[in-house]
Amino acid sequence: DTGVSQDPRHKITKRGQNVTFRCDPISEHNRLYWYRQTLGQGPEFLTYFQNEAQLEKSRLLSDRFSAERPKGSFSTLEIQRTEQGDSAMYLCASSLLAGAHYNEQFFGPGTRLTVL
Amino acid sequence: KNQVEQSPQSLIILEGKNCTLQCNYTVSPFSNLRWYKQDTGRGPVSLTIMTFSENTKSNGRYTATLDADTKQSSLHITASQLSDSASYICVVIPQGTSYDKVIFGPGTSLSVIP
Secondary structure: OOOOEEEOOEEEEOOOOOEEEEEEOOOOOOEEEEEEEOOOOOOEEEEEEEOOEEEEEOOOOOOOEEEEOOOOOOEEEEEOOOOHHHOEEEEEEEEOOOOOOOOOOEEOOOEEEEEO | OOOEEEEOOEEEEEOOOOEEEEEEEOOOOEEEEEEEEEOOOOOOEEEEEEEOOOOEEEEOOEEEEEEOOOOEEEEEEOOOOHHHOEEEEEEEEEOOOOHHHOEEOOOEEEEEEO
């Protein structure tokens, strides 16, 4: 399977714990995005990387959230001191910036986080 | 405020029937408008991408239309199949955008029943 993969698919944690999610993009894609999606809503942008550089962060990304893409391949999203409001589906997407007017994003299956 | 609204919120149709989903947006100017299909518990999958100068784009049984004057887009599904049951999300990319300004609609939940 050469699509975007995410791990774990589901995570249940207690409030106050830290969690880390991993995203493996399509191998030749240089852009990687993180989104958050709550039930009945569309995804909301969190942050994106071009290669290893984090180029943009949403105002939604509080200080408790941090994302890395150290070698320009896989990425991790960490949430510290989780709160119940963090419960959501966390989606990763990747794309290839190749001079087009737009670059199609391919999404992973998501990680569903439940904070008790 | 830039917004994307979708209607209906949910829809139930019989297998084999056609349906049309609506997307109204206030984003202007915009670079492109996309429709995604999202199966329950999965990530969205791109169906169509239209630039502001395109009026229609087809992908198999899916046809998207765009009216930039009225700021409306529609997604028409022909001869629906049970596998079409999913959420359909309209996405508008403002021109010259930074990614936190990419706007996803709330989606229309479609159920196709036998």
